[in-house]
Amino acid sequence: MSLLERLNSDMKQAMKNKEKDKLTVIRMIKASLQNEAIKLGHDLTEDDELTVLSREVKQRKDSLHEFDKAGREDLVEKLRTELLYVEEYMPKQLTEEELTKIVKEAISETGASSKAEMGKVMSVLMPKVKGKADGSLVNKLVQQHLS
Structure with a gap:
């Protein structure tokens, strides 16, 4: 199953389960993937998809660090949840x-x-x-x- 198929399937499931946060994250990932495909001018390879996902994880980790320093616990918790959802689509991390x-x-x-x-x-x-x-x-x- 390709990443896009998996995202579409998970998006439908999130809608059925009324998981608003997960749905938002999946939509953001799909938008990033589509923007990258438009920018490159062709369908994304697995490597391209991995680059986009890595960028999404990095952005969230950087924001998490900044919000944590600023003492914004409400945003920190939201970002931690988003990060968990994005990491579901990443390959298994090396020890x-x-x-x-x-x-x-x-x-x-x-x-x-x-x-x-x-x-x-x-x-x-x-x-x-x-x-x-x-x-x-x-x-x-x-x-x-x-x-």
């Missing part, structure tokens, strides 16, 4: 141990030995973990292993 293993492989593959070569490692690493790991965590692990 830190799995990610560390992939980081070490990428470092040995590129032959990097200092933080100055971090860009080389990240360019090899990010396509492997796209959508499966948070970019800031990947960045932190690469820095730890290159120091």
